[in-house]
Amino acid sequence: MDAGSWNSSVNLKDQSRCPLQEQFMQRKNARENLDRFIPNRSAMDFDYAHYMLTEGRKGKENPTSNSPSREAYRKRLAETFNMNRTRILAFKNKPPVPVESFPREFSSSLNHDKPTKSRRNIPQTSERTLDAPHLVDDYYLNLLDWGSCNVLAIALGNTVYLWDASNGSTSELVSIDEEDGPITSVNWAPDGRHIAIGLNNSEVQLWDSTANRQLRTLRGGHRSRVGSLAWNNHILTTGGMDGMIINNDVRIREHIVETYRGHEQEVCGLKWSSSGQQLASGGNDNLLHIWDRSMASSNSATQWLHRLEDHISAVKALAWCPFQSNLLASGGGGGDRCIKFWNTHTGACLNSVDTGSQVCALLWNKNERELLSSHGFTQNQLTLWKYPSMVKMAELNGHTSRVLFMAQSPDGCTVASAAADETLRFWNVFGVPEVAKPAPKSNPEPFAHVNRIR
Template sequence: MDAGSSSSSNLKGQSRYPLLPLRKFDENLDRFIPNRSAMDFDYAHHMLNGGKKKGKEDLNLDSCFGMSSPSREAYRRQLAEIFNMNRGRILAFKNKPPTPFELIPQSHSGSGTHHSKPAKPHRRRIPQKPEKILDAPDLVDDYCVNLLDWGSSNVLAIALRSKVYLWDASVASISGKHKTGVENGPVTSVSWAPDGRHIAIGLNNSQVQLWDSTANRKLRTMRGGHTSGVGSLAWNNNQILTTGGMDGHVVNNDVRIRDHVVETYRGHTQEVCGLKWSPSGQQLASGGNDNLLHIWDNRRSTQWFHRLEEHTSAVRALAWSPFQGNLLATGGGDGDGCIKFWNTHTGACLNSIDTALNSIEDTGSQVCALLWNNNERELLSSHGGFTQNQLTLWKYPSMVKTAELTGHISRVLFMAQSPDGCTVASAAADETLRFWNVFGDPQVAKPAPKAVHEPFAHLYRTSIR
């Protein structure tokens, strides 16, 4: 018998259970794991307290104070009362704990409750085909004119040479034709007043006509503001009409008075291609064929507020943000191809995106027009030059492309947005007018119907003489 067995035999009379043989230490192991099956904690506790069976209080007090005494017995009883009174009240709340915040909505079914899965964000479907295509014969292919506008009364105006056609979107037909007269020269710009009833028409002979679309009659002709064609128009309100001329001048006209010219802004050296008032009506942006962007403030003098020279080509595309009053997006023409964002209070360029695609001369994508989505932080741009003549939807401010709409075969010079903000009309040098449901509400948007081709110039029913 080995030494381990001899020790175990000698201890049998003193222990309640014999100890198991010790595990032989293995030199190949990195640690010793004891065998706990031989441990008897009850017996060990009994022996430590002298073999006398005592209550819980006796064990605790004797271990602390030794033998009992009258004072210790009184203290033991007091302690026992406190212990029994507070038993089960450890960590108990005095008041009912607050209901935890429910991160995921619960749905109740019968007697059971289950957590519904979080709904996935709805992804808006953007139709890749236009809802409608109309012919627009004789649409002038000129980067410095503005021939398309959509009024608040849901009537679209488009100028074709010396005539302006009105397309009523609510009934999808031509409601009237404004005939300006061949002797006055071709139409170079159109713009609806905020009331959706009156429309301004700029002519190549420097005149501006005002029409009442409801009464189908011309109200007045304004002369003297410019010395050459009026290529851009912008209403600040129903009384102030701002005109941009090919002479480089920007003129504020009060349409209510006989001497309509009230202010003239001078700063451009070539044609004024783009003109837009901010939503507040306090700042005016003008872009020119001289590659300049000017910011004018009507609270100051006629001196420009900011003169911005970062674009390297003509600046025609202008769009004020609907969610930030001092944010302006601009686009450059051939050789530039950039969309830039400006803080018009400070004149700082916040960002610049090169829209260049793979092109023959790597001259970039000509930016012809810009429109903001009124419901989402998105920007739509139309292009020409060495591109697919597409409409590109960008997510702002990341400027990640969300969609590209193709179909035009020539540069997309003009874009206009419907009053509800859902539909965009685009007119291109291919003499077609296309309607896209690019900004449609995802909750009410329906699949786009098959595009139909209609002869735009032959749908009118009445004319103004």
């Protein structure tokens, strides 16, 4: 064979592809087209495949052992199975074009039609402002409360005033004698009709606000002023400057039923949990106690469940979480400035946030996971926090002195704040729940910006 015919035969051999090469190119093209290899079972011959993998390889692996009869049998079998087949697995049809689950136009329209929750507008100014002359500027007192019948009670000096939020009317409930005053705490009973009033002379008066008459006076429990009150059904808990906490059953003559001893200085914060099982108390001794009602004893002083010493200033601001029964928020005074969160079952501090100023009061939003705090020096602001991230959502300014007291309306939408600047302001900070939003009025009446309580 000359050189030309040799080169020609080599080129022809190079141009022809063996079955494996052809299969490799097919699969390579399939990968480049981003398609999966999906075999067509109707194009497969499993009998032939099994022969090639077993009997067909035995002759190649051990050719010397083949007898003439075996070789004849192999050739006959090969003719039967058509030895000219190129490959076992083969594409018979082109793969189908991928189809999107939804057309692009339709999916984009779905995204546009999906309702998105609009961000709530938080008014930066108060809706209404009332004068509150002679409001005692004392961090350790509790002089403001909003009852379940939508009546706000505020103590100004020696007098308790009631403001009916449904009609805006103001009335005087009681004025005490100078030697017994000033009034140091007020707190509505759960029925929204009866109210407890703590006095500087260590006594506590119970009043029927509807009949405008005094029902009884609780004496003998404390030795000094009663600055904090908290109702738990028919039990009225009182906290005094003497460090004592007393449970009073207002239905019986001998009203003192339990005594809690743990604070070394004035008890300035008292709050029962919604279940009525746990009581949180804060004092001027920088202590926070958790008491469990099941551990209460009438024979001896009750031992606390947890004694928490993380705050480094007076603990007055207390608020139980409405959506998690064992979560308590507490705020520290001017030397502490922190809001702390507690698991009251274990006593663990879950988080601590430095607010930068004295924490006077705390309120949870009943409809959203938010917390409102009121502050003293130096900005005298209200701050709305997102829980649990504790990102500031808004800061409400208007008071010119420390915001000592806050109270929340029964529907949870409006907050009243009373400050040492002798003003009472109303804020629509928590908004109106979606299900309770009234229809818009055609001619809304504007609020009067300043009214007087007295």
